[in-house]
Amino acid sequence: MLRKAVTTRQVCAMTTALSPGVISDAETFIRQEARILLVDDDPDAIRLMHQMLQGYRHVRFATRVHDAMQLIEREAPDVVLLDAEMPESNGFALCERLKQQAHTREIPVLFVTAHTDVSFEVRALSCGAADFITKPISAPVFQLRVAHHLRTKRQMDLLRQLATIDPLTALPNAQAFQQMLRQEWRHSELTQRPLSLLVIDLDQFRKFNWHQGHQEGDRRLQATAEVLQAQQQACDTVARVGGDEFAWLMPGSDAQTLQERGEALQAALRSQGLGSAEGQPGGRTVCAGGSARQASSELWGLQDHRMEMAGSSHTQLLDAAQRSLTLARQQGRGRLVTVALHEAQRVRHAAPHTLGPVEHTPASQYLQGVTSTRAPVFSVPPQ
Numbered sequence: 001m002l003r004k005a006v007t008t009r010q011v012c013a014m015t016t017a018l019s020p021g022v023i024s025d026a027e028t029f030i031r032q033e034a035r036i037l038l039v040d041d042d043p044d045a046i047r048l049m050h051q052m053l054q055g056y057r058h059v060r061f062a063t064r065v066h067d068a069m070q071l072i073e074r075e076a077p078d079v080v081l082l083d084a085e086m087p088e089s090n091g092f093a094l095c096e097r098l099k100q101q102a103h104t105r106e107i108p109v110l111f112v113t114a115h116t117d118v119s120f121e122v123r124a125l126s127c128g129a130a131d132f133i134t135k136p137i138s139a140p141v142f143q144l145r146v147a148h149h150l151r152t153k154r155q156m157d158l159l160r161q162l163a164t165i166d167p168l169t170a171l172p173n174a175q176a177f178q179q180m181l182r183q184e185w186r187h188s189e190l191t192q193r194p195l196s197l198l199v200i201d202l203d204q205f206r207k208f209n210w211h212q213g214h215q216e217g218d219r220r221l222q223a224t225a226e227v228l229q230a231q232q233q234a235c236d237t238v239a240r241v242g243g244d245e246f247a248w249l250m251p252g253s254d255a256q257t258l259q260e261r262g263e264a265l266q267a268a269l270r271s272q273g274l275g276s277a278e279g280q281p282g283g284r285t286v287c288a289g290g291s292a293r294q295a296s297s298e299l300w301g302l303q304d305h306r307m308e309m310a311g312s313s314h315t316q317l318l319d320a321a322q323r324s325l326t327l328a329r330q331q332g333r334g335r336l337v338t339v340a341l342h343e344a345q346r347v348r349h350a351a352p353h354t355l356g357p358v359e360h361t362p363a364s365q366y367l368q369g370v371t372s373t374r375a376p377v378f379s380v381p382p383q
Contacts, residue, residue, distance in 0.1 A: 031055050034150045037077040039068040041086045052139050065089040084113040099128035108149045166240040169225035177239035185314035196250040196258035198290040199321045203333040205244035255292035255340040262336045289325025290338035
């Protein structure tokens with residue numbers, strides 16, 4: 001999934017790369033960048049295939065299925081050329097395993113075998129192979145088939161990437177953001193590192209579009225996206241998740257850091273004229289709501305950190321951020337509200353002797369306790 005946004009120029013380049021008129025350039029790129037894995041227990045067969053693929057820079061080989069799987073897990077190839085029968089395990093088992101795993105499912109597998117029986121070809125295609133090449137190998141046919149599958153793989157990769165990009169801002173779209181949110185939540189659970197989310201909404205954007213026109217509205221969205229990109233760190237994800245709504249995922253940032261980065265974003269938007277005073281027309285300010293999943297070591301000295309967020313999921317982080325955004329909108333324009341996600345979980349998962357016999361308080365009640373009529377930036381204090 002995309003961690004950093006691509007530029008509009010890169011999006012155009014992706015689209016151009018799919019057109020027939022740039023096949024020669026695409027072939028050059030493929031030969032320089034494509035990763036090919038040869039899997040055969042016969043060293044002579046590997047040498048022969050490698051000789052036929054001399055124009056390709058990145059060709060690796062393995063003589064055992066186990067070694068091939070290790071190479072694939074280390075760096076996924078763009079195509080696998082696989083023998084059907086090998087010692088210890090056969091090529092069919094490797095192909096089936098690749099097709100069962102989400103991160104290797106799209107790798108084309110080409111069987112290269114001395115078996116000419118139709119049943120072998122049917123079995124290979126049934127387990128997910130993209131092609132079946134028989135030995136002795138014809139060099140022209142072999143080269144053309146490999147080139148065809150590499151070209152198709154590259155085009156499909158580009159299409160999948162384009163499907164996850166917002167065309168106006170060139171940021172990841174809602175689909176890409178949801179996938180990244182799930183991944184980062186799982187990573188946060190495994191490493192017990194904090195994870196923060198900030199949801200940003202342009203104030204009265206419909207009114208701005210009505211008065212200024214949709215072209216100005218588009219430019220407003222693009223300018224906001226550029227400021228967000230300038231603020232994000234290498235591990236962050238900034239996405240456009242709705243018409244005038246953006247999401248900023250911050251792995252490793254706790255509640256305090258979330259608040260500080262939210263304030264810095266507001267300051268950056270104001271310096272660009274994107275966070276003007278309330279008297280300006282709609283769409284000139286932004287509201288933001290954030291939530292943070294704290295690191296386990298920061299949670300009230302609980303003996304078992306696994307109690308921290310038992311039964312929780314990435315949807316709760318998103319829900320808390322959206323609740324904070326709702327409260328920010330209620331306070332006026334240009335507001336920021338952040339909340340630590342564990343506040344809503346505090347009583348439910350803490351030992352009775354640690355916190356005493358108090359009733360569970362949902363996150364919405366914590367948020368209801370925050371009011372402000374003057375300060376443009378505020379956060380929920382710890383209880």
